[in-house]
Amino acid sequence: MLETTMKARVHVMLKDGVLDPQGEAVRHALGAMGFEGVAGVRQGKVIELDLKDGTSEAEVADMCERLLANTVIESYRIEIA
Amino acid sequence: MLETTMKARVHVMLKDGVLDPQGEAVRHALGAMGFEGVAGVRQGKVIELDLKDGTSEAEVADMCERLLANTVIESYRIEIA
Numbered sequence: 697m698l699e700t701t702m703k704a705r706v707h708v709m710l711k712d713g714v715l716d717p718q719g720e721a722v723r724h725a726l727g728a729m730g731f732e733g734v735a736g737v738r739q740g741k742v743i744e745l746d747l748k749d750g751t752s753e754a755e756v757a758d759m760c761e762r763l764l765a766n767t768v769i770e771s772y773r774i775e776i777a
Numbered sequence: 778m779l780e781t782t783m784k785a786r787v788h789v790m791l792k793d794g795v796l797d798p799q800g801e802a803v804r805h806a807l808g809a810m811g812f813e814g815v816a817g818v819r820q821g822k823v824i825e826l827d828l829k830d831g832t833s834e835a836e837v838a839d840m841c842e843r844l845l846a847n848t849v850i851e852s853y854r855i856e857i858a
Contacts, residue, residue: 701816707823722824722845731840733829735782742788742823743803748814759812763803 700749703777704756708765709740740770781830784858785837789846790821821851 710716716738723737743764745756756774765772791797797819804818824845826837837855846853 709823709825719824725844726840729843731836733832734826735829736827738825740823740825742790742821743800744790744819744821745815746817748816751814755812759807762810763806 701746702749702751704745704747704751704753705775705777706743706745706756706760706764707740707773707775708743708760708770709738709772711769711771714769782827783830783832785826785828785832785834786856786858787824787826787837787841787845788821788854788856789824789841789851790819790853792850792852795850 719737719739722739723734726734753774753776760772760774761767800818800820803820804815807815834855834857841853842848
């Protein structure tokens with residue numbers, strides 16, 4: 697029998713005020729390529745998880761706190777699909 | 778006068794079938810930490826752009842094709858906020 701699964705998506709972004717050199721490099725490169733009006737760029741991670749059905753959002757939050765995000769400098773947002 | 782701005786969010790993920798060692802490492806680590814039922818993990822990038830008002834989705838797609846994504850192995854998805 698196939699076990700049913702669910703998906704969760706986690707966005708991890710640097711907190712406001714934390715310098716994002718990778719995003720800044722992208723912003724600079726876009727300007728150099730002729731794209732105008734790019735005022736700011738922030739780059740983060742997205743993690744898609746295939747989980748067994750019934751996994752709670754609290755459990756995903758626990759994964760974020762303990763592994764997926766560095767909560768000193770990063771914030772995370774969970775979408776359960 | 779303040780120029781009005783808009784936001785776009787770009788998700789860049791490895792295409793299905795492309796090996797994702799980073800996601801696999803996260804899956805393995807979650808299992809080792811005692812989280813059960815994590816069947817698969819894919820890790821990608823999310824890029825948040827502050828753009829001048831009126832920037833078209835086609836222009837953002839052009840940024841993706843030329844800089845933000847490697848379309849040989851990555852797919853992208855654009856959300857205009």
